[in-house]
Amino acid sequence: MTTVNDIYHFIDSFAPFDTALDFDNVGILVGDKDAVVRKVLLSLDVTEKVIAEAKRMDAQLIITHHPVIFRAMKSLDSHSLPYMLAQRNLTVISAHTNLDLSGEGVNICLAQALRLTNVTLTKEGIAVGDIKNPYTFGNFSARRFAVYVKERLGCKGVRYTDIAQSVRRVAVGGGACGEYIYLAKELGADAFVTGEIKHNFIVESHALNLVVVDAGHYKTEDVVMDYLKQKLKKAFDNVTFVKSQTFTDYIDYV
Ligand SMILES: [Zn+2]
Structure with missing residues (x-):
């Protein structure tokens, strides 16, 4: 049985969360550290579509690079991502500058x-x-x-x-x-x-x-999500790790 905490500590072992830069916000940013995890969705960012994707695949945890909570929040209405995540019983770990400074970022x-x-x-x-x-x-x-x-x-x-x-x-x-x-x-x-x-x-x-x-x-950072997915897969063979199909590069060229 794997919990959010197990995955958090594994990431912390090679990219300590306390090494993140001052402006940053990393770690378990929404949800329950004791939740049992069977499926994980990895995405550079959390969006409404990513939340729907996580629910569709019955994931308990989303791992992101960009922090899902970054600036101070003055309210938490039903359209805010942290509210939606909590309502749907989803936990989020964000690994940002701590990952980038780790030598595996x-x-x-x-x-x-x-x-x-x-x-x-x-x-x-x-x-x-x-x-x-x-x-x-x-x-x-x-x-x-x-x-x-x-x-x-x-x-x-x-x-x-x-x-x-x-x-x-x-x-x-x-x-x-x-x-x-x-x-x-x-x-x-x-x-x-x-x-x-x-x-x-x-x-x-x-x-x-x-x-x-x-x-x-997107393209210069997405490379880390594939790497992280493979590393987590090796460490937790009883958990399924999937990279988001809905969060892709929004930029097109004409
Ligand atoms: Zn970035």
Whole structure:
């Protein structure tokens, strides 16, 4: 018999919840720590559709990356997600920055997905590694690297800056990590892959001669959910772990 607490402590053993950054909110955020768990739904975020999906598959627990409660809540009406979760007897564990800083988080999974070698993780959680030119002719230009990222992550499209730079060393910062361009440059990266970057950082990265590839928040973070699912599956063979089919990338390209 597995309880929410067992799964919480397992995650805590490799991504201690008390190592999360100050602004964050992680751990068992809704529900019952003693509930018996037979089925778990994994999703980057909780939405109404994810809650319905969890009920349909008869799950007791949802594990998310983004905290289901993040800002202070002043009321809890029937349309709020925590209310809906509690009403449907669902528990949520959110593992966010504690997971990312653990060495088994988004950026390590992203580095693996891009097949980086000699990967190191900085204390800020940014991973940096080397990349081998997968093409047999020509250099690994910014454009070719952007196409490579798009293919490796299964993106419908990516944004990139076309700087005349051969890509050999790559830093990655999944999700909203645009501000880490300076650290990427310090780490000797030729290119930086992120999920969100503001205009001013695009301009600055150009001045730094750093190629930037913006592959989208969802695609750069979703890699961690597959990893987490496999790891949990190995640890709890009496529990079924399923990745959400309803929460996918909302962004389309025209
Ligand atoms: Zn994120």
